[in-house]
Amino acid sequence: MAFMDSGRRSGWEKLLGPSFKDRALTGVIKVDNVAGKSAVTRTFAKYPLKFLLPNKIVPSGIDAVWIYAISYGGGIVSNDSISQRVEVGPSCTAVITTQSSTKIYKSVEGKFCEQILQAYVGREGFFAVLPDPITCFKNSKYTQVQEFYLAADANLVLIDWMTSGRVDNGESWEFELYKSINHIYLEDVKADCSKSTPLFLDCLCLEQGVGTSVAERMRGFHVVANMVIYGPKLAAFRVKVQKKVQELTQKAFTRRKSCDLTARLRDSSLSAESPSTSDPLLFVSCSSIGPANEGLVVRAVASTTALMYDFFKEQLAHIDSLIGACPYAGR
Amino acid sequence: MASEGEEGEVPSQRDAGAVAWTIWQLIDSVLPTGGFAHSFGLESAAQAGLVFDAHTLEKFAVTAMENTGSLLLPFVFAAVEGRVMSLEEWIGLDCALHAVMSNGVARAASVGQGKALLRLAGGVFKEIAGEVAAMRVSVMGKPPRAHGHHALVVGRLLGLLGVDASTAQRAYLYLTLRDVLSAATRLNLVGPMEAALLQHRHAQLAERVMGKYANRSVHEAHQIAPLLDTLQGSQTLLFSRLFCS
Structure with missing residues (x-):
């Protein structure tokens, strides 16, 4: 089972098949400790990144160190493949983000777009992946693979999220395929370094189902998000987020709220009124992950993008002292 | 003559008969594995106001079944096919499934039911007692080396008992549908008659789920229902509840 011996073969090869060898990386970033500070020591990027x-x-x-990953035109056209590798050295901190949502344009001749990120985080390093959401336009096809290898005491904040489409244009859940894979592996300290154990193996795939369409499954929600927080540096952050999530859950499940939602769903099924109004x-x-509950996974669904931005902004404020600013400020 | 017939042509039939009895027993609600403590997220979806009548329940059941198909059938398939799989490989699969099931509520439900079934199987299926004992040690030994996830316990047991892969995967889908509809009756979303009707109607759909998701590799396992997944994660925080998951 390749899941288990991930480290023995290249992670790329395992996830993407041997064909990966033929693919060229479109971006490489290396962050190292230079004179006691995190600094970019290697950077390479080519079209469309x-x-x-x-x-x-x-x-x-x-x-x-802050890194903006930008694609020309703010989106990815079909048949584009962006693959980047990020190395965050021991005790270094790196934040990777985007300038605005990543648009996935319609698929031409059935071809799809893909983004691949492979990241290594060294001992006591900290990597924050805080992009804006992916927005899949009508008839688009998108696949994303993100793989993280964490050394002992490494820290990670990963936000992965998407929206239903150009909602303002009346387009919602009309893409053909959205597939997002997030794998996090921990370097095995006891065994040799080439071995790693899976911490989080997540794959979300949204496409026309056997019995229900994506829109039917989402019931008027337009935003889907996952946030993973892992590592000793973020223990206090996890507690705060967990508390907030519990508070929000209790609020959302109070009788009054539930009745509102029910009423809204009944109405919208009758009048087909857009729930976003x-x-x-x-x-x-949220759920704890890891052998000693040293990680937290937060799942969220929202009816508007603004609501999700607000939720993330509120949470990320807790790690301001680590990353220096909030990438979502002003959105 | 009759006795000759029984010994001559019938062994395969007798085997098939024995296998059928095994399957019926494993999917019978009498088997005390605690399946009825779980609603597959139905209770939290109902409390959130998402499921409130037969129509919304039907949509929920369809989605729950398809999610079982896309996420868990690959693991059932791997375990049932791996009749000759070593215990080490089974433990590896179990650890992978543990990392796949990052929703704490669903994960606890899977481990709870898997362990209950494993405990029971040792005493019931004497013909595979050795293999079951080895699995039990890996899950309940100190320190435990595996978690005992339900899909993998069911898959391996069915495989060891001679059940073919298609039947095993179909049986696993059946368990999902059975538990969702049973939970629905107890949550008073539909009556038992309506639940029976829904169950019958869903059989066709289950076959379509089989057609799409059966015999897949574990690398293809994925979630299809983020909304239900998020709601199910809140189950333990509900103010009042009937079910564990």
């Missing part, structure tokens, strides 16, 4: 490395975002006194709704839940 571009990196921006601003140095005025993080206030002095906070050690973090009624009260905004956010549902969140």
Whole structure:
């Protein structure tokens, strides 16, 4: 089972098949400790990917490198493949984000777009993946594979999210395929370094189902998000997020709220009224992961993108002192 | 003559008969594995107001069944096919499924039912007592090396008992549908008659789920229902509840 011996073969090869060898990387970033500070020591990007490395975002006194991954035109056209590798050295901090949502344009001749990210985080390193959501346009096909290898005491915040489409244009859940794979492996300290154990193997695939369409399954919600928090540096952050999620859950499940939702669903099934026009709704839940519950997975669904931004902004404020700023500020 | 016939042509039939009895026993609601403590997220979906009548229940059941198909059937298939699979390989699969099931509520339900079934199987299926004992040690030994996830316990037991892969996967879908509809009756969403009607009607759909998701590799296992997944994760925080998951 390749799941289990992931480290023995290249993770790329395992996930994508041997054909991966023929694919060229479109981006490489390496962050190392230089004179006691995190610094980008290697960067390479080619069409359609571009990196921006601003140095005025993080206030002095906070050690973090910010990377904007940008695609030309703000989106990915069919048959495009973006594959990047990020290495965050021991004790370094790196944040990777985007400037706005990533648009996935319609599929031409059945071809799809893909984004692949493979990241290594060294001992006591910290990697934050905080992109804007993926927005799949009508008839688009998109696959995303993100794989993380964490050394001992490494830390990770991963946000992976998507929206239903160009909702303002009346387009919602009309893409053909959205598939997002997030795998997190822990380096096995006892065994040799080439072995790693799976911590989180998640794959979400949204396409026309056997019995229900994606829209039917989503019931008026337009945003789907996952946030994974892992590592010793983030223990306090996890507790705060967990508390907030529980608070939100209890609020969402109070009788009054539930009745509102029920009424809304009944109405919308009768009048086909767009649910986004009624009260905004956010549902969140969280679960611990890892052998010693040293990780947290937060799942969230919301009726509007703004609601999800607000939720993330509120949570990320807790790690301001680690990453220096919130990438979602102003959105 | 009759006795000759029984010994001559019938062994395969007798085997098939024995296998059928095994399957019926394993999917029977009398088997005390605690399946009825679980609603597959139906209770939280109902409390959130998402399921409130027969129509919305039908949509829920369809989605729950398809999610079982896409996420768990690959693991059932791997375990049932791996009749000759070593215990080590089975443990590896179990650890992978543990990482796949990151929803704490669903994960606890899977482990709870798997362990209950494993405990029971040792005493019931004497013909595979050795294999079951080895699995039990890996799950309940100290320290445990595996978690005992339900899909993998069911798959391996059915495989060891001589059940073919298609029947095993179909049986697993049946368990999902049975438990969802049984939970629905107890949550008073539909009456028993209507639940029976729904169960019958869903058989066709289950076959379509089989057609799409049966015999897949575990690498293809995926979630299809983020909304239900999120709601199910809230189950333990509900103010009042009947079910564990």
